[in-house]
Amino acid sequence: MSEKQTRSKTKIEPDAEKKVLSTLPKRHIFFIEGKHAESGDIQIEKMRHPGTGESSFFVFSKSTNKVYEVHQFNEPHRSWFIDETVCSNGKCNLLTPFDPMLFALFYLYKNCSDKAMPLNQIRDDDFPKTTEILEKLADDMILKISDRKGPEDLRAFKFNKDKTLAWLALKTELLIKTLKNESIQVSENAISANYIKEEKDEHFEEDYLRFASGIVGSYIPEQLKNELLEYLNVTETVTSSKRKSLQPPKDATHTNKKVKVEADTSIISPPPGVKEKKETAKEKAMKKAAAGTKSIASFFKK
Template sequence: MLSHKKRPAEVHCDQWVLVAPESVTDLPGKTENGPVFTRLHNPCTGEAALYLFDTNAQQLFEVKAFHEDYHSWFIDQTVQHDGRLLLVTPMDPLFMVLYYLIKAEKEQGKFQPLDQIVIDADFPSCSMLLQCAKLKSFLHHVTDEKEIGNKKFYKYNKEKTLKWLNKKVDQTVRALKIGNVNVGPRVQSTTFISGGQGSDVKEEDYIRYAHGLISEYIPKELSEDLAKYLKLPELSTSLPEPPLKKRKASDGPVEAEEDYTKFNSIDLKTKKVRDRAPLLLSRC
């Protein structure tokens, strides 16, 4: 009788392969802190997920895992059984702060200093978001502000937020068109397939696709409000399944199961390729 072996990913590894911009590991001459892995709320689901701050927490990056079953890495003279590829991409920290602004509005409903809004006993590293470059200069897009005695106070503004998200959707639509990404009605928002567009593709398809992408970074309730703001009609019938030529691999936010934070105090072994660096994260 044949038996099926379970995927070896159950074994906790001491190294992973990660693709990240060179800026993540290029440390300046004088620096207080290097790159830091940390757990934060996923702004869409509220669940714990893995993120990365670069040097001195100037830029936030989200960490996603691309994986297929039964894949491994050959690293030097060893076999890395965990065949996942971790992808690190820049993320607007305002999406993360927005999660706390909405939470504070529901619980307090008043103006507060930012450091009293972005506070979390379960995820104390959330305070690092306030160090991100230019974050405070963009808060006016999603908040009302007051200044009392040289101290600023903030309060979530839903109307401003929807206008800001509308601009994000417009930017995404432009990028989709430039990249010639297929956004037809048979394509789901989690799948990118480049190629010629069908004749049935409408502007609404681009907007709906972009809305789906942006919705991965905002709470469900706000996503529904954004759809109404964009005047997207509700889908009356279920769409047919996309073609089977879609990729089998899945990529999604890395849930905080593995202890990647143990690499915060060690050097990263780096092999650079063009403008991105595949990193071998291992314990020294």
């Protein structure tokens, strides 16, 4: 009894995390494009994320004239050994290119849907850098999602939904191409690395569209995302039931239905009987082993 009490005491202690033994300053691991790293200091700024509306980190590089998004990889229970030292901070920061037009889209959609507004009047009190970033964008870029109103030097624009949806649809198309070229896994549930190879792309075409539009959708306001999904004809439910049918049913009884499902998933259809049962057990083990793995989509949720 007394032993139990001491144990729970040590667990509850609120300062436990602060008691990190530190004899060295805090360190941070970054992965930055080689060219970018060679061009001098890098300034990380807080901006409103165009998808979530929350504060997020971005880099505006003066030397490469590009914008980067800072992705933070934060798997629980990770730390680094750096030479002869321990680094308790197990996070990684990955810098990837970012289209600053997505900022413009966020603010134009919000402010300029009904009436045109000059760029220098668009403000975000929480993120003072916003106006400066928007003003840096070239007119011919902004005109891809809007129409000009008034004289050229006023730089006033009105949001154009048709242009924007076309622009976003083309972005989605481009993304699907990349996902296919890089053979990035797009199905919702990562089952196992060995399992991925068996997937043939015929009936995964829809998975690609859903996945790509989901990513593009995570960078635009929610309402616009729904309009994009409608534009692209993406329905929520169809394939998820398809995916479910691909997995063996939970109970291991031999039914006719089950034999059919098995024949669909494997390239060489297994002969019915003993071998079939073996296959199912293997798949179950694979699923169990991969229970903790995440789909790439999880990194886009901010």
